[in-house]
Amino acid sequence: MTEQRGDGRRHAAEEETRAWAELVETARRSVADGLVVGTSGNVSVRVGETVLVTPSGVPYDRLTPDDVTGVDLAGRQVLGSLVPTSELPMHLAVYRTTAARAVVHTHAVHATAVSTLVDDLPLIHYMAAALGGPVRVAGYATYGTDRLAESMLRALDGRTGCLLQNHGTITHGATLAQAYDRTAQLEWMCRVWLTASSVPGLTPHLLTHEQLAEATERLSGYGQQTSSPSGGPPSGRV
Numbered sequence: 504m505t506e507q508r509g510d511g512r513r514h515a516a517e518e519e520t521r522a523w524a525e526l527v528e529t530a531r532r533s534v535a536d537g538l539v540v541g542t543s544g545n546v547s548v549r550v551g552e553t554v555l556v557t558p559s560g561v562p563y564d565r566l567t568p569d570d571v572t573g574v575d576l577a578g579r580q581v582l583g584s585l586v587p588t589s590e591l592p593m594h595l596a597v598y599r600t601t602a603a604r605a606v607v608h609t610h611a612v613h614a615t616a617v618s619t620l621v622d623d624l625p626l627i628h629y630m631a632a633a634l635g636g637p638v639r640v641a642g643y644a645t646y647g648t649d650r651l652a653e654s655m656l657r658a659l660d661g662r663t664g665c666l667l668q669n670h671g672t673i674t675h676g677a678t679l680a681q682a683y684d685r686t687a688q689l690e691w692m693c694r695v696w697l698t699a700s701s702v703p704g705l706t707p708h709l710l711t712h713e714q715l716a717e718a719t720e721r722l723s724g725y726g727q728q729t730s731s732p733s734g735g736p737p738s739g740r741v
């Protein structure tokens with residue numbers, strides 16, 4: 504082995520160690536924040552061609568640096584000896600089809616409740632723009648199956664998160680922090696919709712697709728302009 508290749512491997516190992524620590528921290532935070540009960544969720548992060556992922560059935564407070572669990576994009580175990588999460592097919596499907604570097608899956612209570620009621624999360628709040636648009640519900644399939652991963656991919660088309668019918672949430676992002684924040688926003692929006700729609704005799708107002716499109720534009724940075732270059736109406740309004 505050349506010295507350069509040795510350096511490359513050492514660098515990759517350091518990156519994996521750092522990413523694993525961040526993954527464990529994110530998994531523990533999901534429990535502390537009430538998004539996950541016990542070991543019902545799972546988290547993964549991509550480092551090069553390796554996907555580090557929470558192992559199946561190990562409480563997050565017991566995970567140590569030695570428990571690092573990793574697979575390649577085909578699902579073959581390349582790091583550690585603990586069995587990876589049973590939801591591996593969903594995580595790998597996201598990495599194979601998007602540029603995502605992190606995936607968070609939970610059974611968060613309000614989001615899971617909403618997943619049993621509708622086919623799309625009603626446009627109750629403009630933060631849907633942070634997930635790429637109206638959030639869809641992926642049709643039900645048994646957990647851990649390729650069929651569930653396929654159903655999820657259809658619901659994720661053009662989005663960074665979706666609900667899984669009678670199951671939970673899945674979001675992805677460029678970092679663990681971003682994927683986690685999207686899950687927290689999704690759960691919050693589901694909670695707002697459930698709260699608003701459960702007031703007897705009243706029906707919540709919903710946003711139009713046009714209103715969401717305006718929010719999307721602002722969130723992507725265009726909204727910082729006070730007027731459009733063509734002299735159109737100012738976009739700085741709240």
Ligand SMILES: [Zn+2]
Nearest residue numbers: 543590646671
């Ligand atoms: Zn699950």
